[in-house]
Amino acid sequence: MSCTVVRTLRQAAFGxxxxxxxxxxxxxxxxxxxxxxxxxxxxxxxxxxxxxKTGVAINYQSVGSGAGIKQIEGGTVDFGATDKALxxxxxxxxxLVQFPTIVGGIVxxxxxxGIKSGDIKLDGATxxxxxxxxIKSWNDPALVKxxxxxxxxxxxxxxxxxxDGSGTTYNFAYYLGSVNADWQSKVGAATAVDWPNGxxxxxxEGVSALVQQTVGxxxxxxxxxxxxxxxxxxKMRNADGYFVEPSLATFQAAAANAxxxxxxxxxLVLASQPGKDSWPITAATFILVHAKQADAAKAKAMLGFFxxxxxxxxxxxxxxxxxxxxxxLVKQIExxxxxxxxxxxxxxxxx
Amino acid sequence: xxxxxxxxxxxxxxAHPGRLGxxxxxxxxxIFAILVLVLxxxxxxxxxxxxxxxxxxxxxxFVWTEAWNPVKDHYGAMAPLxxxxxxxxxxxxVGVPVSLGIAIFLTELCPNSLKRPISTAVxxxxxxxxxxxxxxxxxxxxxxxxxxxxxxxxxxxxxxPFLGDLFQxxxxxxxxxxxxxxxxxxxxxxMVSIMRDVFETxxxxxxxSAYGLGATTWEVVRSVVLPYSxxxxxxxxxxxxxxxxxxxxxxxxxxxxxxxxxxxxLAPGATIASSxxxxxxxxxxxxxxxxxxxxxxxxxxxxTVIGVARLMLLRLQRKYG
Numbered sequence: 221m222s223c224t225v226v227r228t229l230r231q232a233a234f235g236x237x238x239x240x241x242x243x244x245x246x247x248x249x250x251x252x253x254x255x256x257x258x259x260x261x262x263x264x265x266x267x268x269x270x271x272x273k274t275g276v277a278i279n280y281q282s283v284g285s286g287a288g289i290k291q292i293e294g295g296t297v298d299f300g301a302t303d304k305a306l307x308x309x310x311x312x313x314x315x316l317v318q319f320p321t322i323v324g325g326i327v328x329x330x331x332x333x334g335i336k337s338g339d340i341k342l343d344g345a346t347x348x349x350x351x352x353x354x355i356k357s358w359n360d361p362a363l364v365k366x367x368x369x370x371x372x373x374x375x376x377x378x379x380x381x382x383x384d385g386s387g388t389t390y391n392f393a394y395y396l397g398s399v400n401a402d403w404q405s406k407v408g409a410a411t412a413v414d415w416p417n418g419x420x421x422x423x424x425e426g427v428s429a430l431v432q433q434t435v436g437x438x439x440x441x442x443x444x445x446x447x448x449x450x451x452x453x454x455k456m457r458n459a460d461g462y463f464v465e466p467s468l469a470t471f472q473a474a475a476a477n478a479x480x481x482x483x484x485x486x487x488l489v490l491a492s493q494p495g496k497d498s499w500p501i502t503a504a505t506f507i508l509v510h511a512k513q514a515d516a517a518k519a520k521a522m523l524g525f526f527x528x529x530x531x532x533x534x535x536x537x538x539x540x541x542x543x544x545x546x547x548x549l550v551k552q553i554e555x556x557x558x559x560x561x562x563x564x565x566x567x568x569x570x571x
Numbered sequence: 572x573x574x575x576x577x578x579x580x581x582x583x584x585x586a587h588p589g590r591l592g593x594x595x596x597x598x599x600x601x602i603f604a605i606l607v608l609v610l611x612x613x614x615x616x617x618x619x620x621x622x623x624x625x626x627x628x629x630x631x632x633f634v635w636t637e638a639w640n641p642v643k644d645h646y647g648a649m650a651p652l653x654x655x656x657x658x659x660x661x662x663x664x665v666g667v668p669v670s671l672g673i674a675i676f677l678t679e680l681c682p683n684s685l686k687r688p689i690s691t692a693v694x695x696x697x698x699x700x701x702x703x704x705x706x707x708x709x710x711x712x713x714x715x716x717x718x719x720x721x722x723x724x725x726x727x728x729x730x731x732p733f734l735g736d737l738f739q740x741x742x743x744x745x746x747x748x749x750x751x752x753x754x755x756x757x758x759x760x761x762m763v764s765i766m767r768d769v770f771e772t773x774x775x776x777x778x779x780s781a782y783g784l785g786a787t788t789w790e791v792v793r794s795v796v797l798p799y800s801x802x803x804x805x806x807x808x809x810x811x812x813x814x815x816x817x818x819x820x821x822x823x824x825x826x827x828x829x830x831x832x833x834x835x836x837l838a839p840g841a842t843i844a845s846s847x848x849x850x851x852x853x854x855x856x857x858x859x860x861x862x863x864x865x866x867x868x869x870x871x872x873x874x875t876v877i878g879v880a881r882l883m884l885l886r887l888q889r890k891y892g
Binding site: 290407411413 | 638639640641642643709710713714717741743744745746823824827828829830831839845848849850851852853854855858
């Protein structure tokens with residue numbers, strides 16, 4: 221009797237131990253991240269594929285870039301993701317390493333009677349004037365000049381912007397500042413800016429709903445959102461003076477022509493990149509990790525995930541209309557990891 | 572009397588709670604009650620601490636400055652404050668008469684077979700999540716407002732002197748007015764169910780006597796039901812106003828989110844709650860502090876509303892005994 225009790229107890233104890241051991245090993249390889257909503261769809265897809273392959277779970281919360289930065293600085297997550305690259309001082313103060321993961325494009329969308337996608341050509345300075353409110357009507361000479369043969373109506377322009385703080389807004393406003401001096405001095409760039417006019421919609425869905433409902437309106441959304449919802453986008457004049465359509469090819473051209481090699485800490489806003497095929501309003505999302513990794517196994521799992529994604533996740537990214545990073549840049553990022561991301565005993569986490 | 576209770580306790584076979592039991596129960600009840608006050612105070616204190624950098628930077632002028640510029644880090648609360656008050660006033664202006672009408676209909680006029688379906692429908696309105704109201708407002712109500720309702724308003728009320736200024740400009744479909752309408756639909760069920768309940772507390776003898784004296788339904792409502800239940804009715808308004816001031820998600824979708832004060836109610840604006848919902852996730856530094864300062868102002872505003880309501884009720888009670 222007592223013998224069986226002891227046996228049962230022992231079995232129970234072993235069982236508990238086994239479960240504890242399993243859960244703790246699973247827990248060690250649970251990588252957590254938080255930040256940018258822009259990168260969320262592709263990161264989730266990568267995480268799913270990576271888990272199926274290696275069993276490592278990546279838990280990413282898309283809470284916004286600002287919150288992501290706060291969480292990685294506070295040490296509550298293993299990595300942060302932000303649409304706005306941090307400056308050298310902030311990286312140094314928190315002992316963080318920064319690298320890009322993916323490039324996406326932002327497109328102007330319009331609602332004009334009889335106008336289809338790609339019918340309207342916009343110059344950056346003109347777009348700035350529209351959002352500043354100095355260009356008030358669709359048949360303004362600045363617009364007519366770039367659009368010969370297009371029947372531009374005499375309609376007032378309503379501008380639509382993101383009301384929520386957003387990396388998309390930061391990159392769009394930064395682009396306007398890079399091509400329109402008035403915008404730079406009067407408005408500037410941040411995740412939310414002091415819009416001189418127009419209405420604000422919440423999220424991509426809010427902006428696109430308002431544009432679709434308002435004749436004569438113009439707004440901006442991420443390209444994936446525009447194509448999925450068949451919104452009417454415009455062509456843009458790029459830094460070399462050519463009008464280009466938004467597409468994977470023109471985003472790729474912008475990402476490839478960007479001068480990553482000399483940008484300190486990859487701190488590069490991809491607005492107005494050179495090259496005759498480059499789309500002018502592209503943006504990268506950056507990952508932030510701690511330079512000193514206390515848990516070597518977890519650090520290896522985390523960088524392993526990004527390494528695998530950057531080298532094998534291109535197709536998944538393109539399906540979602542993101543631009544994967546060029547091979548040369550991936551090599552550069554791997555070198556950054558080897559040089560800067562170390563375990564507590566000073567050895568690089570990867571390779 | 573005491574003896575009877577004690578005997579009853581013994582006859583049930585339960586042990587007498589005794590001193591310790593009483594002390595423990597009384598003590599924990601006290602703690603729970605005080606916890607509410609402590610929580611309220613803690614919220615207040617953390618808001619003040621978070622808002623301090625903004626108040627320190629801009630001083631009391633923060634309250635009446637019309638500026639919201641995250642790039643230059645210059646903030647003022649005037650536009651969101653104005654938007655909060657205007658949308659709440661529109662919501663109450665539309666909601667109060669409609670909900671009074673529904674409540675009076677339900678208690679005085681409604682045939683019994685209809686009472687239950689209408690009451691249930693009104694209560695179901697309260698169960699709809701606010702994001703649904705927001706989505707519905709943006710995708711259904713806003714286009715209708717833009718195409719039909721707002722042009723009609725501009726063409727009619729827009730020409731009236733003085734008042735016309737409030738109904739001018741391009742019909743965006745979204746803006747303070749649309750936000751106020753959505754809010755009125757959201758606060759309606761609260762007002763209706765409270766008012767219906769307090770109307771039903773009027774003793775039937777009062778009604779019967781009034782009818783017996785030859786009063787019409789209107790006279791009964793005005794001279795018997797409303798005076799008897801005025802405290803409850805005003806309480807319902809204040810509860811609804813508190814909710815209208817603080818409603819977040821639905822308003823964020825339809826208010827237009829512009830930090831510039833425009834004369835027209837049809838123009839886009841912002842409320843305190845919508846500003847917080849929009850910018851909190853991405854804000855840091857002074858912007859975060861300014862947002863917390865907005866939250867503090869909303870706290871003060873809601874407190875003032877409740878305080879004024881209490882005062883009014885006290886004066887009413889004193890006046891009518």
